[in-house]
Amino acid sequence: MTVAVGSVPVEPTSRSTRREGAPVHSVQPPAPRRSTLVEDMKRGLDAPICLTWELTYACNLACTHCLSSSGRRDPRELDTDECLALIDDLERMQVFYVNLGGGEPMLRRDFFDIVEYATAHRVGVKFSTNGTYLDAANAARLASMDYLDVQVSIDGADASVNDAVRGTGSFAAARTAMEHLANAAFGPFKISIVATRHNVDQLDAFKAIADSYGAQLRITRLRPSGRGAGTWNELHPTAEQQRRLYDWLIDRPDVLTGDSFFHLSAFGEALPGLNLCGAGRVVCLIDPVGDVYACPFVIHDEFLAGNVRGPGGFAAVWRESDLFRELREPTSAGACASCGSYDACQGGCMASKFFVGLDRSDPDPECVHGHAEGLLATVDPSKVPVSGVDHSRPAAVAVSIGSAPPNR
Amino acid sequence: MSILLDDAYELHPQVSLRDEPFGALAYHFGNRRLSFLRSHEMVRVVTELADSPDVTTAFDRAGIETARRPSFVRALERLAAGDMIRPRRADTAEPA
Secondary structure: OOOOOEEEEEOOOOOOOOOOOOOOOOOOOOOOOOOOOOHHHOOOOOOEEEEEOOOEEOOOOOOOOOOOOOOOOOOOOOOHHHHHHHHHHHOOOOOOOOEOOOOOHHHHHOOOHHHHHHHHOOEEEEEEEEEEOOOHHHHHHHHHHOEEEEEEEEOOHHHHHHHHHOOOOOHHHHHHHHHHHHOOOOOOOEEEEEEEEOOHHHHHHHHHHHHHOEEEEEEEEOOOOOOOHHHHHOOOOOOHHHHHHHHHHHHOOEOOOOOOOHHHHOOOOOOOOOOOOOOOOOOOOOOOOOOEEEOOOOOOOHEEEEEEEOOOHHHHHHHOOOOHHOOOOOOHHHHOHHHOHHHHHHOOOOHHHHHOOOOOOOOOOOOOOOOOOOHHHHHOOHHOOOOOOOOOOOOOOOOOOOOOOOOO | OOOOOOOOOOOOOOEEEEEOOOOEEEEOOOOOOEEEEEHHHHHHHHHOOOOOOOOHHHHHHOOOOHEEEEEEEEHHHHHHOOOOEOOOOOOOOOOO
16 A cells, blocks of 8 residues: 655646646555556546636637637526536535636626626636626626636737637737736736647747736647637648647646647647546536536537436536447557657547548547548548537627727 | 644644645635645545544644654655644634
8 A cells, every 4th residue: 555645737826826837746655556546546536626617609709710619699598506516516526626718708788796696605606708898897806805816818829829819909919908907916817828830939938928927828729629620731830740749748837728738748748737638537617608618619419418407417427428438438549559759648639630531549530640641541531520519609700899888 | 834743733723634646735715826736645635634643643643654754844844934834833723
């Protein structure tokens, strides 16, 4: 019997001490072999460590890579009482925090009610916003709350790169929101970037923007999910850019990644984090209508585990759904079995494979050794799965920034 | 941070412990750290700390034999470094 205490960065710190993204630690004196932390995680937990909860499909933007194809509110979205009851469930399960997103979560009139109820019930909140409705008053209100982290999304270090993906005026709106947070002395909020072919050359500029506010930079991986399915081919970083991104991240362990680049660990040294697919094991997604998916990037029937409105609520879905049980079974390395990097990358991202038409046992489409290239070339486009969940607004409408008042 | 066997410790009041098949997860709502307590004995030690006058008593109550204690002390040091546990002073009231 050994004693082990592991510690991983879980998107740490906004308003407390800044820390480096430490790798997994464990204290293991000489003794018979026991399971590793990663093996424990793969078998799944009694409750998620954290989960993503998209509050609404409504969004004032129409980002070309939106993983949830957001735009229009869904009339079946959970109402306030259902949201608060769900928080009660999460508190009972001791889910330590939720990542609130959307859509644009601040478009919900009960946004602050939900956030304040969660943080008062020991469910910490980290929420993502495009910043449009984060005015001075809202920034001050957020700054006064404990257990709350905010991340403002941009996808370019200047308006031209950002707005090409996120829409005209969205860069200016996000920067204004950052100014409000800084002026309200919120503390180190986060600036969240999805790495694309057009912004990988701007990594240093992103870091400079973050540093100018005392903010933390968070860079995550583009998936071919939602509207991203249609833009992934032209937006995902090139092989050469992936290498540069990896080197840059290795040199900057204080940059958060949401553990999303574990496929890059096949370059050599592992990036900080658990380095495994947590879908249905340590994370999941609750969408605005209460549907529970294995992760935020797989909004598709094949990865739908249940609905929080069903008998037993969220806890029953997490603990008993057939899908999640299956995801916690041991997996085979499949086509990657003969690759020396499998232990490092674990075959990559399930969502990325799925939405480009690869099997779960195939290499990641962005495999750094190029092992997916041949497979990708032979995928039959008519067999590529398409999500039936799409709340995009019908036509490419002009994006209106800052015209609506913040809802409370 | 070294652990003194004769001193009293406690779980930080901002830390939640959650039982898991392998032991427990500990989450610190202040510094947002997550720690894995990967043995049920370790969980028992940590939970005994608050009601024990010193670490040695917590080890006794958790049934940890003397020869095995050094590895538990190292694990406690790691938890203390992350502010998951902290020294408990008998003369101070429990903070909110």
